[in-house]
Amino acid sequence: MHQHASLPMIARQPSGPLSGSVRVPGDKSISHRALMLGALAVGETRIEGLLEGEDVLRTAAAMRALGATVTREEGGTYTVHGRGIGGLVEPADVLDMGNSGTAARLLAGILAGHPLFAVLTGDASLRRRPMKRVIDPLSALGAAFWSREGGRLPLAIRGAATPLPADYTVPVASAQVKSAVLLAGLCAPGVSRVVEPTPTRDHTERMLRGFGATVVVNTTGEGGREILLTGQPELTGRPVSVPADPSSAAFPAVAALLVPGSSVTLEGVGLNPLRAGLYDTLAEMGADIEIRNRRDEAGETVADLTVSSSPLSGVDVPPSRAASMIDEFPILAVAASCASGTTRMRGLAELRVKESDRLAAIASGLAACGARVSIEGDDLVVHGTGAPPKGGATIATQMDHRIAMSFLVLGQVTEEPVRVDDGRFIDTSFPGFAELMRGLGAAIGPA
Numbered sequence: 001m002h003q004h005a006s007l008p009m010i011a012r013q014p015s016g017p018l019s020g021s022v023r024v025p026g027d028k029s030i031s032h033r034a035l036m037l038g039a040l041a042v043g044e045t046r047i048e049g050l051l052e053g054e055d056v057l058r059t060a061a062a063m064r065a066l067g068a069t070v071t072r073e074e075g076g077t078y079t080v081h082g083r084g085i086g087g088l089v090e091p092a093d094v095l096d097m098g099n100s101g102t103a104a105r106l107l108a109g110i111l112a113g114h115p116l117f118a119v120l121t122g123d124a125s126l127r128r129r130p131m132k133r134v135i136d137p138l139s140a141l142g143a144a145f146w147s148r149e150g151g152r153l154p155l156a157i158r159g160a161a162t163p164l165p166a167d168y169t170v171p172v173a174s175a176q177v178k179s180a181v182l183l184a185g186l187c188a189p190g191v192s193r194v195v196e197p198t199p200t201r202d203h204t205e206r207m208l209r210g211f212g213a214t215v216v217v218n219t220t221g222e223g224g225r226e227i228l229l230t231g232q233p234e235l236t237g238r239p240v241s242v243p244a245d246p247s248s249a250a251f252p253a254v255a256a257l258l259v260p261g262s263s264v265t266l267e268g269v270g271l272n273p274l275r276a277g278l279y280d281t282l283a284e285m286g287a288d289i290e291i292r293n294r295r296d297e298a299g300e301t302v303a304d305l306t307v308s309s310s311p312l313s314g315v316d317v318p319p320s321r322a323a324s325m326i327d328e329f330p331i332l333a334v335a336a337s338c339a340s341g342t343t344r345m346r347g348l349a350e351l352r353v354k355e356s357d358r359l360a361a362i363a364s365g366l367a368a369c370g371a372r373v374s375i376e377g378d379d380l381v382v383h384g385t386g387a388p389p390k391g392g393a394t395i396a397t398q399m400d401h402r403i404a405m406s407f408l409v410l411g412q413v414t415e416e417p418v419r420v421d422d423g424r425f426i427d428t429s430f431p432g433f434a435e436l437m438r439g440l441g442a443a444i445g446p447a
């Protein structure tokens with residue numbers, strides 16, 4: 001999809017404060033899962049608010065290739081007619097998951113439990129990302145894998161006819177690995193057990209329950225979780241309403257905090273406690289974030305957030321919080337570069353294996369804009385002066401949507417404009433980002 005020329009973008013200070021009330025697009029994690037569980041269910045799943053980002057559209061295409069019917073109605077509602085667990089058909093061609101780690105890893109789990117041959121690939125960014133973390137536990141269930149050196153895509157999979165139930169402790173904090181094993185466990189007889197020493201986003205567990213599976217979650221003595229899934233349930237299609245993505249809402253939220261005099265309302269934002277670490281951290285930094293109308297929608301907590309510009313102070317972000325805001329460190333680092341005092345973000349090793357090496361991308365981008373920043377082991381340290389860095393740099397996006405959006409937000413407050421060399425990847429998670437930001441008064445556009 002990205003074979004065309006790059007799309008340079010520029011951000012400069014807007015003429016006034018940001019204001020307005022908007023709903024950012026649907027949650028990416030929940031959107032992938034709704035399509036996948038819809039395809040594994042019997043009957044119809046209607047999905048309201050599905051994210052129509054490229055990552056999720058790749059999942060939709062893959063589920064079609066595996067025999068599910070996925071249709072878009074006018075207005076953006078999606079309907080999935082599933083094939084039931086074990087009922088997927090062998091895809092006729094390679095499945096290209098584009099830029100999406102979630103799509104590739106969760107799909108590997110589904111395929112591992114079906115006696116089919118399939119090949120997964122992706123773009124240059126995804127082909128660099130580690131897959132051994134799913135290959136190892138899924139091999140133990142009886143699936144066979146062939147991959148490039150180091151467990152990189154393209155990855156060929158021959159799924160197991162009768163997979164073994166899982167008994168697996170996830171060695172890294174990763175909802176993708178946990179979910180891949182649970183999705184394979186769906187196809188196995190008996191109870192699968194997955195233990196995660198650090199709790200990660202639990203959308204898979206919640207949605208599996210919603211579709212009719214038996215999922216028991218126990219807390220372990222050390223603050224982790226044990227998940228017990230009874231295999232071979234009959235999943236039944238159901239309506240899913242996708243909350244606005246808290247990871248996308250983070251960009252207008254931080255822009256509103258930084259641009260003086262701003263006040264922006266973000267409607268219907270998912271506030272699952274295992275996703276909300278950024279908002280807790282910003283509040284500790286002194287951010288004025290009013291949370292109103294907290295409610296439950298289809299098993300997930302959502303709320304409206306009103307964010308008003310605030311002076312921010314540096315904080316220490318403990319490693320125990322990293323998983324609950326893992327995709328938000330680029331935009332938090334931008335906020336920290338405008339705060340007074342030092343922000344230390346601890347335990348960020350996983351950022352090295354995202355769409356780009358985000359630790360390096362954040363540090364070099366902020367330094368190019370004139371901020372003082374260092375990487376110390378797995379920690380990112382940003383020394384704020386209480387005023388925004390100078391800006392004036394062109395940021396290497398490195399096929400990473402969150403790097404692009406974070407630096408375009410920084411450009412709203414730097415004295416000199418900030419450019420990003422390629423804004424195309426923003427569409428993977430936040431189609432319409434620049435238009436939405438301009439609607440609030442931001443100055444972001446093609447360079």
Ligand SMILES: O=C(O)C1=C[C@@H](OP(=O)(O)O)[C@@H](O)[C@H](O)C1
Nearest residue numbers: 029102173174175176177326327
């Ligand atoms: O399960 C998910 O939907 C996701 C899990 C996280 O990845 P890891 O599992 O690699 O931590 C996150 O970074 C990604 O954007 C979405």
Ligand SMILES: C=C(OP(=O)(O)O)C(=O)O
Nearest residue numbers: 099100101102103327354
């Ligand atoms: C890491 C991300 O996504 P994925 O792993 O699905 O590519 C992200 O969206 O920041």
